[in-house]
Amino acid sequence: MIELTDNKLALEQLIQSTPARIGVGCSGTRPKTEIMLKLRMDHAMAVDSVYGDIPKAFFEEFHFPIVQTPCQSKEMYLKRPDLGRKLTSEGESFIREHCKKKPQVQIVISNGLSSKAIESNIRDVYPALLDSLESYGLSSGTTFYVQNGRVACMDVIGEILEPDVLVMLIGERPGLVSADSMSAYMCYKPRIGTIESNRNVISNIHRGGTQPIEAGAQIGAVLRAMLDQKTSGTRLVI
């Protein structure tokens, strides 16, 4: 077994200089047990976040209507990003009939690639966002949840509900450091054919990144700017 250096302080300084998993030692050429298990656990959290579902209790708390994309399973969701950009015909009819038309701000929530992101951030981000909209004098439509959505399903929703601005709160691809990171994608008048560079994003929303409570206020400010400047994406001046 190879023991690490006696020079503990120097080693500690090297370890502190990077989040990379260094100074971990080895037995033969293989990593020590604890550090090996730590890697497996971090990956397990990420995988469970991709494949896991948002618990029922979440929807009992928030009462968001649930709308589906044609992706019936996680496998289909992962393999067919094109289908995650659409809603089922039932989903389209539902929002046409039950959601407020032409709202100033439309809020949409989707699990995307991390259900944990929604579960752990919406409780803070959503009320903060509503407060922020109120303070800017903005009104919002009927918030709903899209199961297995991709960012570009904003366009289909925009086409049907014709909001002035739309914000989509969606789970990011989980990393090993954070499995519950969320993004807020925003767009002025999203419609079918909107190009990526017309969207703005605040990413890395989680407790170790952009603080969820602060994110609500930041999103409000960006939406206000979009409405004032009547544009979004690379042309938006923030």
Add this chain to the structure above:
Amino acid sequence: MNKKISILGKTYQFNSLKEIMAKANEEKSGDQLAKIAANDVSERIAAKYLLSETRLCDMRENPLLSPEEDEVTKLIESDLDESEYNKIKNWTLSELREYLLSREVDGETMLKVGRGLTSEMIAGVTKLMTNLDLIQAASKIRVITTCNASMGQNGVLAGRAQPNHPSDSLQGIRASLYEALSYGIGDAVIGINPVIDTSSSVKEILLMTKEVMNTWNIPTQNCVLAHVTTQMKAIQQGAPADLIFQSLAGTEKANDAFGINIELLDEANELIYKEGTATGPNRWYFETGQGSELSSESHHDIDQVTLEARCYGLARHYKPFMVNTVVGFIGPEYLYDSKQVTRAGLEDHFMAKLHGLPMGVDVCYTNHMKADQNDMDNLAVLLASAGVNFLIGVPMADDCMLNYQSTSYHDIATLRELLHLSPAPAFERWLEDIGLMENGKLTKRAGDPTFFLSQRGVH
């Protein structure tokens, strides 16, 4: 050429060589996403039958993407060794497969034949090979290249030290590099993926890595994997770069999406030979990976194996020091699970070797792919058995900057012990000199990054 076949009472009709090539692929989610994959398993095998009867001259006469339409095709065509091609142009792909696998045909001969094959032909024969065929055939080929030091020799498994840091902290990169070196990793290259794509930041990283190399007399080469234009600026500002890097795609349109074309690569090529710091003849580092053309919608309905082969056709023009596919980085919509990643890794390695390239593989996966570290262990053993030139070394396989998992410093050290492989020769001598290796094995001092603090400048 024949596009119709009846097997076991069922008739399979295809419309074009392009369709046969796509449907003959092993299952890949990317081909399914592009809607060009076989509809079921028997259609896949039927396509393989037809492909096996296809002659090399049929393939050349029916290019999947014409040279008038695409500069990558044009380059591959003009680089072809006509005398080698003429010797074998009437062979079928089946004959080519059996020739490459026969005991009498050694690696040198395969390399010679490879110069007479277009990338489409190499992709074609790959589709007829099983995983073990791909390992066996590739293992015969040695491609030795030299930048400052040489690698690719028989019995050598090199490793890239990839000491990335999420904010390009020089101190953090240095610490991670010390860890790599202490496991005997870094003989392929000390290569950093920067977060900040500016020439001044790239220059700083190149200066720091060069300083470590000089202080310890390390026989290796450095590289910062920014966009090629950023590296060019840094080099013009006096940054010490041994290698110049760029990601390649297999079509002109897809390269356009990467912000490159052949004219730009030629310009960079001239610069690295004129102003690069390396002493040897091979100065390029290329990365590729199945699926990138589809992701930029520049795939012209060609399958991802064939497009990947075309990257190698482009790469071989520049006689690179090292090439690797970043096989599992692209995501599950192109390679869904470990089975598909394993297949792609073996395909890419074989295809590149037959192109005469010094091929390594970034054995890797993302968190939304159906794969885990055990799958990477498996693929790494397969590739090391196939004679892969180098693997990627990341601390505990977790790249804290690019957010994906690859192979670790530990893994490369383990594969060397397991399969009796060594670091690149000059690098191994250096490890023996400083006391990290003895009689071909890591010593008790190995695995301790402070080694490079406590004995600094002694050597």
